[in-house]
Amino acid sequence: MRIRVINPNTTASMTTLIEASARAVAGPGTVVEAVTPAMGPVSIESHYDEALAVPGLLAEVIAGERDGVDGYVIACFGDPGLDAAREVAAGPVVGIAEAAMHAAMLAGRGFSVVTTLGRTAGRAHDLAQRYVAAGGCRGVHACEIPVLELESDPTVLPRVVDLARAALESDGSDVIVLGCAGMAALCADVSKQVGVPVIDGVTAATLLVQSLVTLGVHTSKRDEYARPEPKRYTGTLAAFGTT
Amino acid sequence: MRIRVINPNTTASMTTLIEASARAVAGPGTVVEAVTPAMGPVSIESHYDEALAVPGLLAEVIAGERDGVDGYVIACFGDPGLDAAREVAAGPVVGIAEAAMHAAMLAGRGFSVVTTLGRTAGRAHDLAQRYVAAGGCRGVHACEIPVLELESDPTVLPRVVDLARAALESDGSDVIVLGCAGMAALCADVSKQVGVPVIDGVTAATLLVQSLVTLGVHTSKRDEYARPEPKRYTGTLAAFGTT
Amino acid sequence: MRIRVINPNTTASMTTLIEASARAVAGPGTVVEAVTPAMGPVSIESHYDEALAVPGLLAEVIAGERDGVDGYVIACFGDPGLDAAREVAAGPVVGIAEAAMHAAMLAGRGFSVVTTLGRTAGRAHDLAQRYVAAGGCRGVHACEIPVLELESDPTVLPRVVDLARAALESDGSDVIVLGCAGMAALCADVSKQVGVPVIDGVTAATLLVQSLVTLGVHTSKRDEYARPEPKRYTGTLAAFGTT
Amino acid sequence: MRIRVINPNTTASMTTLIEASARAVAGPGTVVEAVTPAMGPVSIESHYDEALAVPGLLAEVIAGERDGVDGYVIACFGDPGLDAAREVAAGPVVGIAEAAMHAAMLAGRGFSVVTTLGRTAGRAHDLAQRYVAAGGCRGVHACEIPVLELESDPTVLPRVVDLARAALESDGSDVIVLGCAGMAALCADVSKQVGVPVIDGVTAATLLVQSLVTLGVHTSKRDEYARPEPKRYTGTLAAFGTT
Amino acid sequence: MRIRVINPNTTASMTTLIEASARAVAGPGTVVEAVTPAMGPVSIESHYDEALAVPGLLAEVIAGERDGVDGYVIACFGDPGLDAAREVAAGPVVGIAEAAMHAAMLAGRGFSVVTTLGRTAGRAHDLAQRYVAAGGCRGVHACEIPVLELESDPTVLPRVVDLARAALESDGSDVIVLGCAGMAALCADVSKQVGVPVIDGVTAATLLVQSLVTLGVHTSKRDEYARPEPKRYTGTLAAFGTT
Amino acid sequence: MRIRVINPNTTASMTTLIEASARAVAGPGTVVEAVTPAMGPVSIESHYDEALAVPGLLAEVIAGERDGVDGYVIACFGDPGLDAAREVAAGPVVGIAEAAMHAAMLAGRGFSVVTTLGRTAGRAHDLAQRYVAAGGCRGVHACEIPVLELESDPTVLPRVVDLARAALESDGSDVIVLGCAGMAALCADVSKQVGVPVIDGVTAATLLVQSLVTLGVHTSKRDEYARPEPKRYTGTLAAFGTT
Incomplete structure (x- = not known):
């Protein structure tokens, strides 16, 4: 195929x-x-x-x-x-938002999205309302790193890890969804450091x-x-x- | 202005x-x-x-x-x-969907949308979910007349009137929203014949x-x-x- | 008219x-x-x-x-x-709550209400549930100034401004709704100081x-x-x- | 007490x-x-x-x-x-609406309200939205008998029974709520004839x-x-x- | 009976x-x-x-x-x-969760659950979604005391009281629901100390x-x-x- | 694996x-x-x-x-x-209900469940509320054939096909979900005859x-x-x- x-x-x-x-x-x-x-x-x-x-x-x-x-x-x-x-x-x-949110709902009770820019949070919430049951998406958190800097900026991984940990606490969530295709390569490392399933949509x-x-x-x-x-x-x- | x-x-x-x-x-x-x-x-x-x-x-x-x-x-x-x-x-x-749905909610308890093609009904429901409180949009009904024929087709008015009357009954609604900018000219006539407020978004x-x-x-x-x-x-x- | x-x-x-x-x-x-x-x-x-x-x-x-x-x-x-x-x-x-909430939804993605007494917050939430789509009203905040003191109390403006700023942060909202007819005169000043649309219902x-x-x-x-x-x-x- | x-x-x-x-x-x-x-x-x-x-x-x-x-x-x-x-x-x-709706939710999965005048149906729906979980109130049906005629009109019982039966079918409900204090005396008879729990709010x-x-x-x-x-x-x- | x-x-x-x-x-x-x-x-x-x-x-x-x-x-x-x-x-x-949540909704506008272990909070939220109207259950808070230690642990009462007070503040609730049959004996004491209705489901x-x-x-x-x-x-x- | x-x-x-x-x-x-x-x-x-x-x-x-x-x-x-x-x-x-409902939401805008006994419809609705966004599950329809007769009863296929067609019309859905593991073998035939995606959860x-x-x-x-x-x-x- x-x-x-x-x-x-x-x-x-x-x-x-x-x-x-x-x-x-x-x-x-x-x-x-x-x-x-x-x-x-x-x-x-x-x-x-x-x-x-x-x-x-x-x-x-x-x-x-x-x-x-x-x-x-x-x-x-x-x-x-x-x-x-x-x-x-x-x-x-x-x-990929659709796929990631679906997978997150199979891995836990509620997820937090960790994304690039805060101005896109509204869009993430809109998509969650369309894709998953009420209460599934418990928060959207931005590291404020522009999409094209994700590859080159060495602080991305630690910042995403910190944000993910804080999100789990503040949102009462148990799964992390990465909110940008450009974060796909981080998925395994974030999951290992944070200790919960981390979903990459790609x-x-x-x-x-x-x-x-x-x-x-x-x-x-x-x-x-x-x-x-x-x-x-x-x-x-x-x-x-x-x- | x-x-x-x-x-x-x-x-x-x-x-x-x-x-x-x-x-x-x-x-x-x-x-x-x-x-x-x-x-x-x-x-x-x-x-x-x-x-x-x-x-x-x-x-x-x-x-x-x-x-x-x-x-x-x-x-x-x-x-x-x-x-x-x-x-x-x-x-x-x-x-205009936003404006029409807002106005409809000020004129009654729930509205029905009368629109052109049935394939657009999902979009109307999506917009209603975004714009108005739950229960506001009670149905979307299509006359199946393509947009560009609205002007020339003489059956448009009676078909929209019939559809509006049926929608009020089946949906338990009390206001009609016209679901296409091309229907703007029909607004007053439909309202007069149907006896409830009819909203044109333009x-x-x-x-x-x-x-x-x-x-x-x-x-x-x-x-x-x-x-x-x-x-x-x-x-x-x-x-x-x-x- | x-x-x-x-x-x-x-x-x-x-x-x-x-x-x-x-x-x-x-x-x-x-x-x-x-x-x-x-x-x-x-x-x-x-x-x-x-x-x-x-x-x-x-x-x-x-x-x-x-x-x-x-x-x-x-x-x-x-x-x-x-x-x-x-x-x-x-x-x-x-x-005026209805009008203010409708207008707020046209100016942003979610609003916070700044009102007089905390005991009226439940009523504001009830009205929001009736008037606007889910997620529109993101918080109700009270300055605890009785209605009849709004006119004479010189601290009203700074307290409403502070409350509005805090509400935008805590609620993730982008519009402020004034929760009392007696606050109408403050509208322009609050908007200028806070930097987002502020809606007066009157x-x-x-x-x-x-x-x-x-x-x-x-x-x-x-x-x-x-x-x-x-x-x-x-x-x-x-x-x-x-x- | x-x-x-x-x-x-x-x-x-x-x-x-x-x-x-x-x-x-x-x-x-x-x-x-x-x-x-x-x-x-x-x-x-x-x-x-x-x-x-x-x-x-x-x-x-x-x-x-x-x-x-x-x-x-x-x-x-x-x-x-x-x-x-x-x-x-x-x-x-x-x-009594509150009490009846609470009781109905303990007796089945969803109830239909049988009431007097159709113009009060919106109020019943508003109360249901406040009192019970979504999906609890599945329909409101009116016999169109004015409140003060409930006592004297001999057709009330059969009309309420017929309406209740039809409501159970059309709404997929399993409990009937009587929508008027003036119907309290009918409760046992309607229940016996319809075969499901019938709730009187008084x-x-x-x-x-x-x-x-x-x-x-x-x-x-x-x-x-x-x-x-x-x-x-x-x-x-x-x-x-x-x- | x-x-x-x-x-x-x-x-x-x-x-x-x-x-x-x-x-x-x-x-x-x-x-x-x-x-x-x-x-x-x-x-x-x-x-x-x-x-x-x-x-x-x-x-x-x-x-x-x-x-x-x-x-x-x-x-x-x-x-x-x-x-x-x-x-x-x-x-x-x-x-007893059903009964407690119903009673809580008759005593105020929104309740907080105070329960034993945090891992049961998801279940409490699920039940609330089924039993009460949206917005009724405003939070679930755990004292992390195992069920079988409730009877013997002398710190249970003060911990539940503290948790209840904090929950009322953080959740904006006005009623407390006790989230375990083993807490039934605490009900009157917690209510007296916290000053709001406290509901025991038994x-x-x-x-x-x-x-x-x-x-x-x-x-x-x-x-x-x-x-x-x-x-x-x-x-x-x-x-x-x-x- | x-x-x-x-x-x-x-x-x-x-x-x-x-x-x-x-x-x-x-x-x-x-x-x-x-x-x-x-x-x-x-x-x-x-x-x-x-x-x-x-x-x-x-x-x-x-x-x-x-x-x-x-x-x-x-x-x-x-x-x-x-x-x-x-x-x-x-x-x-x-x-399998979870998987089927997830898949159905990727294949269309709303699905109807075709199941065995009507008494299980409430359970299907409960699961849909948990698994998918509001409005996804548009109806549950029962053929009233007991689970253990699915294999032997030759009328199952035509009855399921008829029920599926009627469901698409009455519910305004565009996907069919089979509501029993015992229907898995019917999936391809029903889809071919009905002309929309049909989902088997297994x-x-x-x-x-x-x-x-x-x-x-x-x-x-x-x-x-x-x-x-x-x-x-x-x-x-x-x-x-x-x-």
Whole structure:
């Protein structure tokens, strides 16, 4: 089976990291290919960035459908364009926030999210309200390190560990969810130091997509996620139209 | 004061209708200008259309900020790009679903939405969950008339009236919300025939924005809706970057 | 159009302040008249006071209907008698807690209420549960200054400012709602000092009623808010009966 | 122990019926006294009636405190004045909707309310949201018989039975709650014919108050239900003031 | 009437204490008999203990049905086996967490639970979500004293009092619920020292069962709580089968 | 890796079927072993059956821990003993209702459960409230075929198909969840005939456990799911004690 992991920002080095994480957990029969969109923001740190990451991401899904891709991972913790991608794709599409929150609910009673910038906390809460039962997401905590500095900043690991420990105490949670695809590489170290399950969405989503494809479970095309109506698009985005 | 009403689809005749509705209710000191984006879908009938309407819409907000606009209405019932627009704009931004649902909650105990296509019902429910108290939105009902046929199809009024009457009965609701900017012109007729308040979001949102500007209430710039971080964008959307 | 702003307590000096606030924002064609009930408590600081303010308030609505009033504001943050007033009035009726909470939800993601006495916090939470989506009201904080001392106590402004700042931090909110009609005059100063939108319900409600009248949106008379059945009343309240 | 059952309307024959129901279940050491207020509506069938029933009801609680009453039942299904009465009384105060809904949740998984007029259904839903866990109240159904005709109309029993049966089916409920104090006498007959537990609030509330007094559990006077602040009242209601 | 109070653990001295509490509040016509199961854990401090306490508890209910018992109290704060016992018993069955939480909601606006071990807090929150309206249970606080040391440890009272005081402050609650049957004897002392109502579930449940029996309200046998289907059981538990 | 799938009832032929389903989806490195408990009911169709299935199930988990099992599936749609099993096991434990509901939420916007007996619907709703976001489970529908007749009754498939079609219409759902482990074999046929994703929990849970083990995500041992305290057990269940 072929799973396309889409990094919705346009920073290729981050795509490389994401691909490595996804490949590390995929089963023997699964081909994981990570892609970088041809347009959009170099990192996603606001609703504005997230909205403008979606066209590039959808172009990758449209291309994937032509290429016979079996399922998709959206590898940004805001899960941008998830609903639209589900309309376009024949197979399953899973966001990494969605996957991480699902996994967290199987590992404990309530989780805390440790993320990059505080301004994205509202989005994390919105997603939790959509994905998990009430009371599952018990807090969102930011280390205030910009996404593109996660790789290079040597203080990231200790700061995330400290934040995770404090979150468990203040929130009464028992699982940590990492709130950025760029934190995937930290997962094992944080878990070892903090002593509770720590969930990275990239690996969790890759295995969820692999499982859904194995089960033959695609997105329901009844009503909401039916393929978009054919229609004319204008201007710079004309190529997204179907007539 | 100057209010920009953005029709997020690229059909200019619909912008004209929306402008007429908005102007009909604006106060004497309010200048209403409706605009059509330079790119995007000719109508919005799916998550895909909605996501791809946002770049064109945000371009209009960015332009409006340069032009000294005081507040914005997003005139599509899916309220596309609302969060992103709030980050970009200094003044208030209100979506027509948001405005209509707020007004409906002041006019009765629970409302039914009468909309165009059934596939958009999930989006309406999602917005209701975000905007109003639990139990406020009691049902979403579709007449299955595509957006661009609303103007020309003579059966629209009787079908909307029938649907509204049935919705009040089945949902136990006491107010009707029209679920498409293209239905604005029907509002008074439906209300007269059905005998309950019927809310059109275009007029409701225009007056809400006018009121917020009068009150001096802008979007809070604390955390989530702070202006987006300056950042490079690539490819077709490079112009949305700030460096 | 004619809007009657009812101060549900019997302190005329407070009515004067409320009237000034309301008139300052009303449109050119709107006549605002604030009234003081002929019976009831001099201030409202408990469920007991609130319950006993309602007969005097309803008498003003009944009188307003005879006088051709187009809409009503209930200018006490507990919104006393709102449901009953909606049954009696032909036009819209809006409470100031209702209006302030609606406006707050358009200005940010979550608000904190800063109010007078801690014992009224439960009522504020109850109203928030009815008026806004879950998670909107993130905290209620009391300065413990009695209603009738708000005007004369020079420490009110700094205490409200301090409380507002602390509330934003502890609640993770981004908007402040003033929890008493008697705080209306502080609104601009608190907002300037705290740096986030601060909502006063008197002005917010006046503009909401004005907007609803402009839109032609009255209270739905289907079922719950139909005019009360004619009926005999006895004793001191006999005048409220209709036979 | 002495329990005062207050019929909040001013129809003495209904007070007599209520007293009989309450006395039939009270323990040997319990004195039940039902009272009729000196002012207010002859029946309660709207928010207006309910609001104007409260002064007369509170006068009975104030008198009860002077008389050494140990606890109170508010015998109207809208539970008018419950919060205010809890501030005034030293001992427990229980409303009949509250008691009936609590009992129903101990007898099954979800209940349907069978009540008099459809216009009161919204109030029943509001009370259920306050009193019981989500999903407990599964429907409210009205026989459209005015309160004062319950006693004389011979079709009441069969209509209530039919409505109860239909409600169990349509709502998927397993318990019936009678939605009016005037239906207390029907309770055993409806239960026998319908075959599920049927709850009358008058008897349920009487035993709850008796139990709370036995347990020594009074209303908490911390914050919200503390005794009202002493204060001047004006006009017709001046007697309710304390200075 | 005959009420069987089942202590689901197998420590007879605790049964004796529970029986004394229950008898102290029961009415003159009520016979209270407390029983200890013949199998199971000596105390219940985990989901594992709770699950394995249920067979012994159900055996006592089955025996009670043969003995003509009118109603049952399950005297462990986790309310183990409540649903199963309701299927087996003809009369009412009430858990002590259920009873305590119901009573607390009649005594104030929100309660805090003070319990033994922190690991049981999740269970208390789950029960609160099932039994009471949202917002009723405002916190669960553990003194970390094992159940079987409650009787002998002289520091229990002061620690519970301190914890209760802190909980009222931090949770903004106004009632305390004791989270273990073994704390029943502390109830009056804690209430006196803390100054708010303190609820013990053993006494509360005994009076609720007594009231339900007096009202003639049994568990609804429609659907979910119908008697279990006759069926073969195997192995050590074969005696629980009916064929 | 080694996954133990526990059929909580004692019917070995059902265990065989479950094992086949689980093995069909497991990855190449995964050993699936299905087990039948040594004690308990031959089928689970009530709370009573479910409660009494737990000791036998826990014995299998305890044995599995000795045997080096990596993770467990609880293969009954009521997910009996899930919390207790999580305390006992070092690795992940997933129930089939839990897994099916998680998968359904990734495949559409809302699901309907098609199950065996109507009396179990309440349990399904309770589990949905715990596992998925509000609004996810839109209905539970029973074909009223006892669990042990699923295998032999030739009308099962057409009845389940009809029920599924009706459920999608009446509930407005877009995914079907099969509500019994005994329906696993029907999954592909129902999906083909109904045209939407149909989820069987046995396969879904097997892949979830496999994924969690691959991710290194075990149950958090912080607080609630810590290993049970060592303790004496008495009577027939003495073997479950640890001293």
